[in-house]
Amino acid sequence: MTERLYYNDCYLREFQARVVEVSDDGRRVWLDRTAFYPTSGGQPFDLGIVGGAAVIDVIDEDDRVAHVLDAPIAVGEVYGEVDWIRRFDHMQQHTGQHLISAVFEELFHLHTVSFHLGAESATIDLEGGPVEPRIVQEVERRANEIVFENRPVTVRFQDAAETVGLRKPSDREGTLRVITIEGMDRSACGGTHVRSTGEIGVALLRKVEKVRQSSRVEFLCGGRAVKRARADYEALSRTAQIFSAPLDEVPNVVAATQETARTADKVRRKLELDLAAYQGRELYAATEPGADGFRRVSRRVEHGSLEELRAIAQSFTAQSKAVFVASLQDPPSVLLAVSEDAGIDAGKAMKAALTAAGGRGGGTARVAQGSVGNAPSLEAVLAALGLS
Numbered sequence: 001m002t003e004r005l006y007y008n009d010c011y012l013r014e015f016q017a018r019v020v021e022v023s024d025d026g027r028r029v030w031l032d033r034t035a036f037y038p039t040s041g042g043q044p045f046d047l048g049i050v051g052g053a054a055v056i057d058v059i060d061e062d063d064r065v066a067h068v069l070d071a072p073i074a075v076g077e078v079y080g081e082v083d084w085i086r087r088f089d090h091m092q093q094h095t096g097q098h099l100i101s102a103v104f105e106e107l108f109h110l111h112t113v114s115f116h117l118g119a120e121s122a123t124i125d126l127e128g129g130p131v132e133p134r135i136v137q138e139v140e141r142r143a144n145e146i147v148f149e150n151r152p153v154t155v156r157f158q159d160a161a162e163t164v165g166l167r168k169p170s171d172r173e174g175t176l177r178v179i180t181i182e183g184m185d186r187s188a189c190g191g192t193h194v195r196s197t198g199e200i201g202v203a204l205l206r207k208v209e210k211v212r213q214s215s216r217v218e219f220l221c222g223g224r225a226v227k228r229a230r231a232d233y234e235a236l237s238r239t240a241q242i243f244s245a246p247l248d249e250v251p252n253v254v255a256a257t258q259e260t261a262r263t264a265d266k267v268r269r270k271l272e273l274d275l276a277a278y279q280g281r282e283l284y285a286a287t288e289p290g291a292d293g294f295r296r297v298s299r300r301v302e303h304g305s306l307e308e309l310r311a312i313a314q315s316f317t318a319q320s321k322a323v324f325v326a327s328l329q330d331p332p333s334v335l336l337a338v339s340e341d342a343g344i345d346a347g348k349a350m351k352a353a354l355t356a357a358g359g360r361g362g363g364t365a366r367v368a369q370g371s372v373g374n375a376p377s378l379e380a381v382l383a384a385l386g387l388s
Contacts, residue, residue, distance in 0.1 A: 002031060002064045002065040003033035003034070004034065004065065006035050007155075007177060010192040010193060010194075011195075013081060013082050014080065014081050015033065015035045016077065016080075017031040017032055017050075017077075017078055018031065018032045018033075018075075018078070019075045019077075020032050020075065022074065022075060026072025026074065027071065028066055028067070028069070029051075029066070029069065030064055030066055031065070031067065034065050034067070036065065036080065037058065037087070037090070037192055038060035039060065041115070041190060041191050042097075042116050043090055043117050044090065044117060044119075045057060046058055046082050046086065047082075048081050049079075049081050050067055050069060050073065050078055050080045051069075051078035051080075053071040053072070053073050055067055055068070056068050056070050091199075092201055092221045092222035092223065095179075095193040095194045096122075096201075096222070097115050097124060098179060098187055098189070099181055099185065099197060099200065100124065100217075100219055101185075103142045104126060104217075106142075106184075110126040110129060110131065111127050112124045112125070112126055112168070114214075121206070121219065121224065122218070122219055122221075123217060123219070125211060125214040125215070125216050126216075127213065127214050133208075136205050136208060139205060143203040143205075144202060144203050146181070146184060147197045147198060147201070148198070149197065149198075150196050150198035151181055151182040151183065151197045152182045152195070152196055153180070153181050153182075153194055153195055154179075154182070155177065155180075157175050158176055158178050160176045163176050163178060163188070166188055168187060170188040172188070176188045177189065179191075199222075200221050200222060201223065201225060202221070203220075203221050203225065204220045204229065205218070205219045243257065272311070276312045278315075279315065280312045280318065281319070283312065283316050284316050284319045284322060289321070294322065295322050296322075296324075297323075299326040300327050300329070301327070301328045301329070306328050306333055306334075306335045313335060313367070314337055317337045317338055317339045317367075320339055320340075320341050322339040323339070323342055324338075329375060331371060332372045332375055333369065333370065333372070333378070334350075334370060334372075334381050334382065335367075335368075335369045336350050336368050337366065337367045337368075338365075338367075339366075346364065346365055346366055347364050347368045348365075353370075353384035356384060357377040357384070
């Protein structure tokens with residue numbers, strides 16, 4: 001059995017222990033005692049060193065804790081040191097989660113059903129109703145109010161049968177480790193926590209998204225919140241500089257610019273269609289009819305998109321006895337447009353040619369388009385259409 005030193009002292013950074021067992025390669029070890037927290041309860045494992053080797057994973061094995069190292073060590077006495085920056089960050093986020101979950105419960109009867117602590121941010125999943133923006137703002141305000149009050153956060157070990165007032169009832173028997181935020185929350189938890197709410201630092205609630213029947217709320221505490229606020233400010237400042245606008249006016253300026261861009265895009269699209277229609281008519285007039293009276297145009301394009309030719313093709317075939325085909329080499333694709341009196345169903349002809357060549361696509365009786373896997377297949381489609 002491994003003695004878990006972090007249960008009683010989350011601030012312990014260095015410790016002496018004895019390696020009692022090692023794996024065959026010497027890189028997975030078991031100690032008689034450890035300050036390293038293993039992945040559990042939504043909180044990731046600690047990093048650090050054991051016996052001069054870097055800890056790359058810590059695994060909870062019920063009554064034992066396994067340490068995975070980047071180099072082998074032998075059985076015997078060792079010195080261990082926890083990566084304190086990472087540990088304290090996890091302590092801030094995990095205690096912050098207890099506080100934020102308690103406030104959601106207290107103010108809006110929203111129950112936390114899961115917690116995840118990631119490398120950049122943390123999340124809780126809530127059930128009990130929708131999480132609207134006003135709720136997020138009120139929870140953030142109240143949580144920070146309690147942070148500023150610097151309430152004590154205590155750890156007590158109690159018999160499960162005698163433990164009352166937990167925010168989330170525990171189905172475990174025997175001794176429970178109970179984390180209490182004075183006057184606010186009591187939760188059974190094996191994680192690492194700060195000594196007072198003031199050490200959580202500022203609590204910042206961010207995006208909310210729907211996940212199945214729950215609402216997932218992203219949050220950051222302490223150093224993470226400061227880092228994120230700085231990044232947000234710098235991004236907003238750069239945006240303000242681009243638009244030559246005050247910070248507070250950026251949303252309105254961006255919205256106005258976006259609307260102007262949408263209007264300009266509509267005008268551009270109309271002009272493109274008008275130009276394509278003109279080009280189609282001019283191309284029709286400049287194309288000599290064949291012996292059968294049909295005007296045929298074939299275009300080959302190396303790169304890009306056939307969409308640029310689609311409007312021209314439709315304008316060209318809006319006239320009588322007209323066939324327009326365009327092919328693209330990369331990616332291999334083909335466009336076929338025909339006039340109403342051409343006697344060809346473009347969709348059916350294209351579908352048959354593509355199926356034979358292992359391609360896919362289709363369309364209407366007047367316009368069809370498809371793609372194939374390679375250049376030879378493209379030539380096969382053109383040949384099947386009688387347009388090679």
